[in-house]
Amino acid sequence: MADSLYIANLEIECGKLVVTLGVMELLSRRIGHVGFFRPITPGDGTNDNDINLIRHRYNIDLTEEEMVGISHDEARSLVANGQEQLLFRRIVGKFVEVRKKCDFLLCEGPNIVSMSEAFDYDISIRIARELGTPTLHVVNARNRGVDEIQGNIRVAEKIYEQYQCPLLAMFVNRIDPDLFTAAKEQIKASHQEKSYRLDFLPEMKGFSMPTMEEITEALGARHFSGPPAAGRQSDIHAIKVAAMSPANFIDFLEEDDLIITPGDRPDIILATLGAIASRHYPSPAGLLLSGGFEPSPSMVRLLDGIDNLPLSMYLIPGDTYKAAMRAGEVKGVLQPHNEQKTARALGVFESHVDTVGLEQQVIDTVTTIMSPLMFEYSLFQQARAERKHIVLPEGYDERILQAAEILRSREVVDLTLLGDEKTIRSRGATLGLKLQDVSIIDPKTSPLREEFIENLYQLRKHKGFTRDYAQDAINDVSYFGTMMVHTGRADGMVSGAVHTTEHTIRPAFQIIRTRPEVLVVSSVFFMCLETRVLVYGDCAVNPNPDSEQLAEIAIRSAETAAMFNIEPIVAMLSYSSGSSGHGEDVEQVRRAVALARTLRPDLKIDGPIQYDAAIDISVGSQKMPESEVAGRATVFIFPDLNTGNNTYKAVQRSAGAVAIGPILQGLNKPVNDLSRGCLVPDIVNTVAITAIQAQALAKKHQEEA
Template sequence: MARSVYVAGLGPAVGKGVVALGIVELLSRQVAGVSVFRPLVPAADRDPLLTTLRERYPGPVSPAESFGVTLSEATALIAEGRREELIGRIVERYRAVERQSSSVVVIGGDFADRDAETHDELPLPRELAFNARLSTEFGSVVVPVVSGAGRNESSLAAAVGSAYHSLTDLGATVAAVIANRVPPTALGGPEPSLPVPFWAIPEVAAIAAPTVGEVADALGATVLYGPPGALERDVLDYLVGAAHVPTVLEHLTDGALLITPGDRSDLLVAASAAHAAGTVALAGLVLTLGEPPDPRVVRVIERLNTGLAMLVTKADSFHTIAHSGRVQAQLSTPRKVQTALGVFETHVDTVALSKVLDVARSARVTPLMFENDLIDRARADRRHLVLPEGTEDRILRAAETLLRRGVADLTLLGDPAEISRRARELGVEIGDARLVDPSTSPWRDDFAERYAELRKGRAVTLDLAYDVVRDVNYFGTMMVSAGYADGMVSGSVHTTAATIRPAFEIIKTVPELSVASSVFFMLLADRVLVYGDCAVNPDPDAAQLADIALSSATTAAAFGIEPRVAMLSYSTGKSGAGADVEKVAAATALVRERRPDLPVEGPIQYDAAVDPAVAAAKLPGSTVAGQATVFVFPDLNTGNNTYKAVQRSANAVAVGPVMQGLRRPVNDLSRGATVKDIINTVAITAIQAGAK
């Protein structure tokens, strides 16, 4: 039977989505095949939370199987007195999901008293009793979510105790109780007296606030103007612009949505200019009465490059503010998801929660499990990393996520004013990052002296060194060398050579290795393989190939992959001959001599390394053939083409290149790297720094 956790919200707007997200994330790190199920949904294709979770954690069941019944179906059955049939239908649908899944997270329904479209009264069952009944029918343990909004310590303790006892009195098995949206004054007080764990999650404005896009949908507004990402900004406040410009400017606050008639060109230009100047960070602009602004005004605002959306609605200001204030935020954007995960992981002891839920780690490793494990390990031993490309959009978006999740402390290089301006335009928050301009940093003189001393054999003068360390990659590498950072990640806009050349000059390789090299983690559907070297050494000799194999095995072990090394060639065993085969054979012999404990096979062909049937025919009795985890390619041409072929043909996720063999970690990004790629690489670099 699948493990099942029932997340039940006790009361409206408790934010149980944050808890459901955190639990699905926790389970997905441990087992493959996690599904999400909702007993009741507004409509078959309209449940924002279910959509978000399914997109982030694609499970084994289809969207059509992920819910029990719609609200209209439930209403009809209850109106006819067929409540037990309603329960039976939901349970039947749940069992179908359970049979396909290793674990199921059930998210209790939101019980509105009126239909969302017709506004007719809905004769729905009491939420608490309904959730308790379903949890027992499903065989689920329950994690109730209690609202902490507006409560003090004593009232919070009473609400938590009431939730636990009410559910247990109804026959439910409560695993833990979580209070969400708790004000700061109620945090840190005496814990309620419960026989199960209790955790409190604070109110976070970035989660509770709707986005500009959600407000636009609620208003039925048209997006007149707005660059990509403008609709994802959080709306923290509303301001109706009806006064003169100085008065409105005085009342503008960070995250405010300015609501004003479209003919108030003075307010539109003034507010946009204030945002562009950095005096306030607005969420967006809403124009009422269906009146667009003068095109000449729009052109001026576009030239200000504010990054704000401009919406037009037919409603007047009164109805616009009334509708906007009723919008409930959803976990609808990657930023909100990462923020929610960050606050959940900060305030809920996930190790203890895993024990309560009796989560046993699966032997199968999925890409999501591997990536989540990277985040977990980096957070457990938090390091300080430097990102030289501080003004690049992808770096800024990744930095926001990394800081929210607590993956690493960060230094961003570049002009602080320019970094802050671009972050403000993108609507990202990097408040905890250290911003350093290499041109004006007090470290520059010291770095120049250090670099000149290191390179004096290459006729590098102090004046030349002073210019060299102004380069962001050299400056970042000097930070790592001097101990101001534990590692560096660059390459989203720089070439591989520009990123790693400073590391070779300044940090250098570990003494026992002749070359630094790289690996890719190849995340297949059910396992993780290590490919090396696919990015650095064009044609290594036998000794260098042995170094690459040893470094790759060490890297694999450091990331939880048992190293079984295949030294690849076009020949298996003694089936072929030639200089290339002899090189691989010599490298294999060197690896065995230096690491007798390390399982290694070579020369070996790729099919014999991965396929047990082929291995049995070509190399019977081998401890590596058919079950290799580390693949060492004879040259860069073979390695680079193979990893790309597997990535594209097998739909694998390639994480890397990950540099190895350096005395301190420096990693290179592809210039096509996504935000997700950057986050993974930073986490890997942090883990490498901890290992060093």
């Protein structure tokens, strides 16, 4: 079962809150602790009506701050400053934190009517994609014919497909009651092949009209006489300006009208009271006295003398015309204390929606969506759980310094930079970075030099290392950093922003070496696509692995995937699928599959298989219908370095994937290489991954001890 659900819209005034209320009612009956979250709230985020309603009705055990991702004002500022990724990152962070505190989290997307020109109209769906949660979409059918409604449905479908966002159901809301049955049947008939469910809700007559209380609050009205508007929850039927004579005015009255008239019209006040008292005329809901005029003292005395005066009267500033315009702009909303309107909304939802079917669909939904931001956040959370110490040898590089500030400010790891401390701190200050908590060691002057030189000499003397050679090597930041890891001064190392791959990993092969059970050191890339994270191996280390090495790479890559909460479903790739191909290259993969299955019968491994059959469920079901891997693979093992390296770069560039790696696997302690073209986020993510590897290896060593 999914542990969260998102309600989105693309249009204004679609009645999304009615759907939110209905779904919340459904969930609260089945699930013990349901939470509520809004990624972007109106204005400064301090008084969100939807949060107030849901929190009040369902006793949500969360603070208002926990239920808010970011305010509209803050979000707009971030977008205006070109920091849209930071906006999504903050929303994802708050979402994940609050989800931990609930059995289920219902999210309601931002109100499109309150969004400014700073936001794209599809912002709500883009947020859903980043959160990776199944989505219910609400379509506004108010005052629209069937063709226009169908057009809006198709637009929504295209956007969900574009962002690969999981669409669970679509609610067509506010359909004209006179057209409801015909529109419902016509739309359903043309959507029979869709993968999502369709539900339909009619427009509720008068539901969008405000109450007397909402209008008086919006206009800043001052109570004058009669019962206060607070607590009067019946909707206003219409707003009418009384400018004609009382004899003509009363013929235009209708039940629950709100009358606006100048304060110096006692004749209208008396006529309105008379209409209420008469069984021949309807009763208005209230009277607004405009123009800043108060009724005469004699009229005040008259009103004070009427017991249980049945008419709420308020004074409002400004002329009658402007007051009527302002009152007409007030929209009725579901508010926490309006039990009448809430009950009505729930009644309509439950009478028109198959709530049992919707509930079952939510229960049956298993989401596999993982956005790059969500993956990044999960990395940070894992790394923080048991903070490790990572050494970054390339302390002079600006990208390394910027990444160091991010990692420390977000408290992901403890860090040591290598290089001259004065130079590094000066460069950091020039860049405006705060690196006070980051340790800096100069390999040329460090007290650790002699210990490291002796250790390196003893480790490598059988290979011809002399003390002089070891002394020169320790001046090299890669060797010094590797020795820090080897001797336990650091838990892992990340380098390669400036140095070559060979320069980074050769000391690790010589000093840290492979784990006893590992046949060959290999590498993987985490390929962060828009909605999922895949593991590619080996794309960086082994040029032409044989069958044994391929089996080893597959097993280690599966272990790495599981380490990062990616279910390992391993595809051993080749140019043919199943038994269709022949030739030594295919046979080598076939032997590797058999060996990997023998060594790890618990893993889902299949091959030889082509890439399209491994990743696409429709192709996989045709080419290898009996396979539990085809179309579902998460770990892709390439037959050689040429294929793997070119494929990961092609996917990275053509699909816009974020490639994190190469991540080395098989060493006794983690050392990872960066691309010399790496960006700051690449460094940050690789450091977090290295810390998680260090956690896993430390646990493994403890178990073996």
